[in-house]
Amino acid sequence: MKEIRLHEGELNVMELLWSNKALAARDISKIIKEYIGWEKNTTYTVIKRLIDKGAITREDPGFICRANISKKKVQEIETQALLDQMYNGSLTNFLSSYLAIQKLSGTELYELEKILQKNGRR
Numbered sequence: 533m534k535e536i537r538l539h540e541g542e543l544n545v546m547e548l549l550w551s552n553k554a555l556a557a558r559d560i561s562k563i564i565k566e567y568i569g570w571e572k573n574t575t576y577t578v579i580k581r582l583i584d585k586g587a588i589t590r591e592d593p594g595f596i597c598r599a600n601i602s603k604k605k606v607q608e609i610e611t612q613a614l615l616d617q618m619y620n621g622s623l624t625n626f627l628s629s630y631l632a633i634q635k636l637s638g639t640e641l642y643e644l645e646k647i648l649q650k651n652g653r654r
Contacts, residue, residue, distance in 0.1 A: 535609055536586060536606070537609065537610070538585075538587065541578050542578055542581065542585075542587070544578075545575070545578050545582060545588075546587065546603070546606065548563060548564075549588060549597060549598065550603045553598065553599075554597065554598045556595055556596055556597070557575075557576060557590075557595040557596075557597055558595070582597075583597075587599070587601050614626075
């Protein structure tokens with residue numbers, strides 16, 4: 533599968549699909565209208581863009597939409613893009629920068645140590 537990059541508006545639609553597995557486009561439109569305020573045409577345009585990108589598939593009858601990419605995969609792609617764009621692809625540079633400005637609690641430090649130990653044993 534090619535790398536699929538999504539913008540914030542597209543992520544709104546994807547969140548609905550990740551939570552609900554499958555939804556009719558009309559239902560997506562109603563939910564988005566209620567929570568975000570988009571008109572039906574805007575939502576349908578975003579759905580079409582997501583279909584064109586391969587992020588969702590459409591089934592008839594009923595224009596049923598399903599996610600074609602997992603949330604985890606999108607997180608991986610977007611995290612790597614952020615690292616590449618802002619930190620020259622370096623996780624170390626990101627962590628150094630983040631930890632210099634963000635105070636971690638004892639619990640957060642403990643959890644981070646567990647993650648590092650777990651991933652260091654591969």
